[in-house]
Amino acid sequence: MGTDQDFYAGGADTAEGKVFTVTGQDWDEIAADMGDSDAAERIVVNMGPQHPSTHGVLRLILEIEGETVTEARCGIGYLHTGIEKNMEYRSWTQGVTFCTRMDYLSPFFNEATYSLGVERLLDIEDDIPEKAQIMRVLLMELNRISSHLVCIATGGMEIGALTVMTIGFRERELVLDLFELITGLRMNHAFIRPGGVAQDLPPGALDEIRSFVALMKKRLPEYAALCNANPIFKARLENVGHLDLEGCMALGLTGPVLRSTGYGFDLRKAQPYCGYETYDFDVQTWDTADSYGRFRVRLNEMWESLKIIEQAADRLAKLEGAPVMVADKKVAWPSQLSIGSDGMGNSLDHIRHIMGESMEALIHHFKLVTEGFRVPAGQAYVPVESPRGELGAHVVSDGGTRPFRAHFRDPSFNNLQAMGVMSEGGQIADVIVAIASIDPVMGGVDR
Amino acid sequence: MSDDKPAGPEKSVEQPAVEQSPENVPEAFGEPGLEVRAVGERQGMFGVQGSGDTSGYGGLVAPVVLPGAAQRPYGGWFDTVADALDPLIEQVVIHRGEITFHIHRDNLLAAARKLRDDPDLRFELLSGVSGVHYPGDAGRELHAVYHLMSFTWNRRVRVETAAPDGDPHVPSLVPIYPAADWHERETWDMFGIQFDGHPALTRILMPDDWPGHPQRKDYPLGGIPVEYKGASVPPPDQRRSYN
Structure with missing residues (x-):
């Protein structure tokens, strides 16, 4: 091989178009050459999949002309982990442990839509204890706050507003502390399960929640003060990522993007689940159909979530000691954990009950933990309003102890289709803002 | 599967069948009289298969039947x-x-x-x-x-x-x-x-050159045995399953 050959370049296999070989310091010649050729030069830029501004491992394929994006496409699948396939090899209760990891910023919503679907197939929707439903609402609304905070925080960081990021994560940490107190984990809780929730509220949780709400009422105005009328913030967000109602309808967009067009559609109001019809809250809309509108919708929705959390906390205060799992012993997960001197572990009361007191309890425990329960054959789809829009689990059973198929309609996956429409014709820098306003979570997109 | 079925008692010693009350009959889906379509077959119980089956349940065969057709009026x-x-x-x-x-x-x-x-x-x-x-x-x-x-x-x-x-x-x-x-x-x-008629029907989650379609039932889940404290735990799709 001669010295003029480049080992690393391999063979130039390009069959069409002009090939430029750049070896350094010959830019003038290249530029002169380009002047000769026809103007149909396409510049395709790969942004990501590891770019810090693309919300996880999202790859953007942008065709640009100067600073203007003429065509934009997404490449996804970098975080595909086969969760849906894996769920087919575990029991119905274990499925929660998998789906909670999909959209990792809103785990409770994944668990809730899956559990609601399984409960519908089991025909126990009306038997879920009231306290379990209220705890689900409480956790989902806390989760909505933490998810919106991450959206606003990372969205701010990407346009250079680092203070928005630091305060966003500061408040999110408080929500995660509450999750840790209630479920034992900051993420991947597997707490909402078919039949109810895994555990009762720990002592003191309601006080912590109330002090969190009081603190958030002081902190949320900081976001408004920092951003709402900030000329730089507005200049970056206003009229960027525009998508009107027709576009949302055609591309199936839901959630804050749809509500930023002025259409107040919210599944919590339109098709209530978990008793949302009994809570007093408003659906927040904006009428600009742009990134700024979506930011304001999210900011206002956090206030509404605080309202719901307060109501849920008041109701929970009256339900001390009430059951949190369905009474049917053939479905209810038998074991309750307890906190011992060495952390979370087996409940000694429960072990005494199954080993010394009740043969039936032992049988139920053994059967449910090893085999699980059977779910009548059929299919169900119970969507919930996640922070990003309609999240639904299509749950199919063949009458066995495992899901025959569980498919998640993830709002991030669907909404990311609008990326091209939102960014084509705009500047490269606005692509980032448009994507941040969709708020895609790649764990949910790729599943 | 029928080979594995343990030989039952002789016909002469068999107890007369208990009259089945309605609650012992599997739930019938859909309207009576309409054809129901089996979409599969469930074999055995408790995950026992083959010669290790001393329970006799391994020979059970039951059709998998999805909810059947509804008849008018459907309501609302x-x-x-x-x-x-x-x-x-x-x-x-x-x-x-x-x-x-x-x-x-x-x-x-x-x-x-x-x-x-x-x-x-x-x-x-x-x-x-x-x-x-x-x-x-x-x-x-x-x-x-x-x-x-x-x-x-x-x-x-x-x-x-x-x-x-x-x-x-x-x-x-x-x-x-x-x-x-x-x-x-x-x-x-x-x-x-x-x-x-799809404008660009290409793979979206799997790599472009991936062979097969992973969520089909004939596509294995994959996985390797994991050793834990001296024992070997088989991958999930090869563990005993409670069908």
Whole structure:
């Protein structure tokens, strides 16, 4: 091989178009050459999949002309982990442990839509204890706050507003502390399960929640003060990522993007689940159909979530000691954990009950933990309003102890289709803002 | 499986069969008299297979039957939608308050157009496409399940269409619902259903050169045995399963 050959370049296999070989310091010649050729030069830029501004491992394929994006496409699948396939090899209760990891910023919503679907197939929707439903609402609304905070925080960081990021994560940490107190984990809780929730509220949780709400009422105005009328913030967000109602309808967009067009559609109001019809809250809309509108919708929705959390906390205060799992012993997960001197572990009361007191309890425990329960054959789809829009689990059973198929309609996956429409014709820098306003979570997109 | 069935007692010593009270009979789906279609077969119980089966349950064979067809009147707005779609419907299933219209793939485009444009229907939102693989449903192995919602009427329906494994073609709904674009690509990627008329039916989650369609039932989950404290734990798809 001669010295003029480049080992690393391999063979130039390009069959069409002009090939430029750049070896350094010959830019003038290249530029002169380009002047000769026809103007149909396409510049395709790969942004990501590891770019810090693309919300996880999202790859953007942008065709640009100067600073203007003429065509934009997404490449996804970098975080595909086969969760849906894996769920087919575990029991119905274990499925929660998998789906909670999909959209990792809103785990409770994944668990809730899956559990609601399984409960519908089991025909126990009306038997879920009231306290379990209220705890689900409480956790989902806390989760909505933490998810919106991450959206606003990372969205701010990407346009250079680092203070928005630091305060966003500061408040999110408080929500995660509450999750840790209630479920034992900051993420991947597997707490909402078919039949109810895994555990009762720990002592003191309601006080912590109330002090969190009081603190958030002081902190949320900081976001408004920092951003709402900030000329730089507005200049970056206003009229960027525009998508009107027709576009949302055609591309199936839901959630804050749809509500930023002025259409107040919210599944919590339109098709209530978990008793949302009994809570007093408003659906927040904006009428600009742009990134700024979506930011304001999210900011206002956090206030509404605080309202719901307060109501849920008041109701929970009256339900001390009430059951949190369905009474049917053939479905209810038998074991309750307890906190011992060495952390979370087996409940000694429960072990005494199954080993010394009740043969039936032992049988139920053994059967449910090893085999699980059977779910009548059929299919169900119970969507919930996640922070990003309609999240639904299509749950199919063949009458066995495992899901025959569980498919998640993830709002991030669907909404990311609008990326091209939102960014084509705009500047490269606005692509980032448009994507941040969709708020895609790649764990949910790729599943 | 019949070989493994333990020899039962002689006919002469067999106890007379207990008269079956209604609660001992498996629940019959759908309206009586209508044909129910088995989509598969469940064998054994408690995961026992082969010669290790001393329980006798390993020889059990039961059909997997999905909820059967409903009969008119369906009640409420279900009839409104069914009337509008009537000649295009193969079967209507109502289960747990959700209505499913089984529509032959040849009629799918016409039905979708009607569902979107008819002022009495107005299903503006296609929530997504979900593939389901029923290997035991001969001639209809691959199902594509669409969830539709009407903002105008606040209603939800499910539309299901099927294609045989040998001819996995279903018309694409992208011309009617542009939102179906990625969902159909995902269903192609995972199940191998070809959506005719899709603008660019390429893989979306798996790598472009991936062989096979991972979420089909004949595609193994994969995995390796894991050693833990001296014991070897088999991968999930090879563990004992409680079917």
